[in-house]
Amino acid sequence: MEAEPSTRSEPDEDSVERCPSPPSHRAESPPSRYHTTTKTIHRNTHKVRPALPAFVFEDHLPEHPSSPQNTHSPTDTHSQTHTHSPPVNWSRQADWLLRDCPYSEGVAEHKRGGTCWDCLRFHGDDSDLPFVPVSPSQGLTSADDLSSCDLTRLGFISHIELSTFLLALGVQTKRTRPPRRRTQDCGVFAVPLRLLLENDRKKFPGVKVPVVFQKLLCILEQTGLQTEGILRVPASAARLKYLRRELDRCCGGFDWSAVRQVDAAGLLKLFIRELPTPLLTHTHLSTYRSVLGVSSEVHQVQALQLLSLLLPEENRDTLKALLVFLRKVVSHQDQNRMSLWNVSMVMAPNLFNRPHRGNKRSIARQKEEMEEAVGGAHLVRLMITHQDLLWTVPSFLLSQVRQMNQASNQKRFGLTRAKRRLLRRKNDKTERNQITELCDGVVRVHAPLHAKVSMAVQLDGKMTARDVITRFECDNSSSCLQHLYEVGGNICERRLHPDCVLLDVYKVNPHCDWLIKP
Template identity: 80%
Template sequence: MWTSPPTTSSAPPPLPQTMTSDLHHVTMETFWREVRSIEEEIDGEEEEEEDEEMKSIDEVELEEAWLMEAGLSSLVTSSLSEEVPPPAEVLLSTLTRQQAATVRRRLDNYSETLKTRNRKPIRDVRDVFTEPNDEPAERCPAPPSPPESPLSQYHTTTKTIRRKAHRVRSTLPTFVFEDQPPEHSSSSTHTLSPTRTHSLCVSWSGQADWLLRDSPYSEGVAEHRRGGTCQDCVRFHGIDGGDVPFVPVAPSQGLVSADDLSPCDLTRLGFISHIELSTFLLALGVQTKRPRPPRRKTRDSGVFAVPLNSLLENDKKKFPEVKVPVVFQKLLCTLEQTGLQTEGILRVPGSAARLKYLRGELDRCCGEFDWSTVRQVEAAGLLKLFIRELPTPLLTHTHLSTYRSVLGVSSVVHQVQALQLLSLLLPEENRETLRALLAFLRKVVSHQDQNRMSLWNVSMVMAPNLFTYSQRGNKRSIAKQREGMEEAVGGAHLVRLMITHQDLLWTVPSFLLSQVRQMNQASNQKQFDLTKAKRRLLRRKNDRNQITELCAGVIRVQAPLHTKVSMAIQLDGQMRAKDIITRFECDHSSSVQHLYEVGGNICERRLHPDCLLLDVYRVNPGCDWLIKP
């Protein structure tokens, strides 16, 4: 949790000597100014509630919550139906060796903890994993381990963050930033072997080709934890400053965003992402511990302190397609229209009395509110106030501590990968609101020549609003001040990464989508309850049909909202989704049309316009093709 500076003095605490090196020092004044502004608005109302946040969840509750979030509720609850097979069997059949080991470890710890309390678990770990010593085979091959290379000097072993009040924590070398991207020394390229030269040249452009891997992130970091040469650290060590965005590399099947999938597929994606994130952080040596959520006031009406899902439920009565609360969109729109060129936007605080008045007016009559009377600094203050007063933080209580744990990862590439998995775990309303916020913050940074708000300044301002902090008294030791500054810089570092690499946060890696397909396929087999003989015969029949259809290369596209409701199309290696859409007349429709992959081993997926349909067909030959908005 982020700590605030002493309130007895208006000046921020002095920076440690280790963080004041000429141009590389971190300016903390922006952060502390924002913290003091927040303290003035809180005015001591939540001091009693914050003490409860320090308490950790009971170990049984923690393990039970983890298993529930991983889609393994049937292992900890007795509400099972004999007609429907437990979803745990379907999910476990798609896990890799390391992912299955993580589930086994969690379930074993849950069972042992219950036994010490003389409570019998619903299902023992030996019932789920019949042969504990025989780990399931990997569904995806692990990438080959790179040979020992001189580039191991760029790699540092991941450290676990442990908070101890009696010990002064050393400053983290990763958190030394500039407002400009670091200059890369050209001499480092001379140490490369001929086989490494091409891969590093690709890394200078920041191409995130690790999205295309068939193997999970957790399978490629074994060398990282042992302090050896990690493939990702070797390739991307030159841009560890974090200012150069990673460019997603589109596979032939097209990039998949989280909002391209159906709710059913998103649920299963969340199960796999949850297990993979825990496995990934464990492989990196990072331990996470979830605190108990604090009690916060929740309102049923108005704008502020109202849950996001309640706001969206009310907004969808007027705007059915809305994904972000209307008041939040209004605030962003007001700032984009008049505030992007305003110097110090987001940083300069507005009048506290004026903000209190505007808040009351918005709560009273949001639909009839006159936005023309709101100045830029007031809109910025209302935006930050809206984020802070959400009953559930925008990053959620469930994952907020895990976000902080990402600071224990030494490689920027692995930090971005962990943030990507975390973003896919957020509820839809939180994910879409965060996406709108990050897109706006990127626009603010793009106008830094006019508004004097660099990427680092924006990150420093937004960190105390996205990450909660607790006040620990006015008299604090030097160790507490140093810890508070490290946490401030750490929070700003996470915000900075999310702004810079936001396009990757919503992109589904290939291995996750592949595991979702495997889970759907296994679920379909369970649902039809086929015997081994029937499955063998059906597999042979499907194989013959698929070969015949693939040779014919013909698909049938359905478009029920168009004049041409159906069309048989011959596929070739160059045909893309946008080519199919242009063949249908849609003059009467003002909305953008998309081609969807429906059924087979996916519930529903909106295809990227540039994806090659023949490759999609090979992955899911049993799907239907549908054109709709």
């Protein structure tokens, strides 16, 4: 097996039988699982994007004192793609999402005692069990739920948090110069994702994943999930070269009926390898590799989550579609003989591809490439297993986005520091009075696409977004799925989870408007 396939049109010779076994975490002694770095970091904590459309082609420890008491059962995301999440009994609840303390501060503080609560809690658990998001009363927030303005602020904050987090863990990151790769302006292969989507949206408005990528996944899902060796068995190099040339020449009129599942698997891996900018981007690819230097799997998942929130929107949506498909492949491993580790070993060289220099490689270089392949497979395994967590925005990040929006609004109105201080005190007093009297008050919900365009709704401690949407459904003239949004105030726009409690959202953002739309 080649640790890193070349960028040529020929398929990579994936061979799982000769792949090394996944690194075992259970063989390590408990002290090696915890961090002993003495560096601490002190920080002052006080100091219309549519939903991802469907494919256009058819523990026994006492409760942590800082953990919130609210541990609702995990809820589904807003993605239109159906996924097969394991039941709650076979998963681990990622309740750290509810904490107001950033990941970096938690790591820095636990080093004083030489141990980590999350490491202790999940030490010894099966590493293949996924972490599932725990929904707060304000509802889970995924990256797709935020507007582009909020996503820009989220990326800025996530970058700072990730750098501080890795530094607190003693992990050094470095940037490497991106290699020169061939780029095309037309066709399918070696075309930037952004340009592919611009061309696809001329025919399919609102599409968020390249059409050719969706079609390859559809072919594999319809015909290959139960086929032994899916993604591993290579296709004919000559046939892949021919299909690639035909796709680049006439993508719109391409005859997909002649593409077999083995061809689709080869084209899928070739498409990912030939992207001018890697799916994980040049900017963050080295940081992904540096996550392997983190000894705790809990912190590895947290770092991968921050990295996923940093990806450009088109890269994040394409990666999400790929991980959803890979989880489906693993769910049929009894038929296709592709376990989680096998799938990870096959896909890692395509996501973490590093071009070779020269034809001859020393034994030391070959050993290094094999170690990189195993490390890349470990990261892919984590991303497949915990993919539902990767796109979820932690509470502390969302809170910081709100603070940035609030500060930006005050600065935009040109208020002096003294006036802002007085206005803040007045608003805090007014908000406290409004919150205490809220059970007797109402909010106005606007629904411009409904027959009843506006409705006064009285809030209580049990009113959810689903309850409000249900009141409008009888008058809904549109067949598309509707969502409730909070707009304005200290957020640009956020799509609310159907199970979120509106009273708690109001307490956080009392000056927002409420809007129902797709």
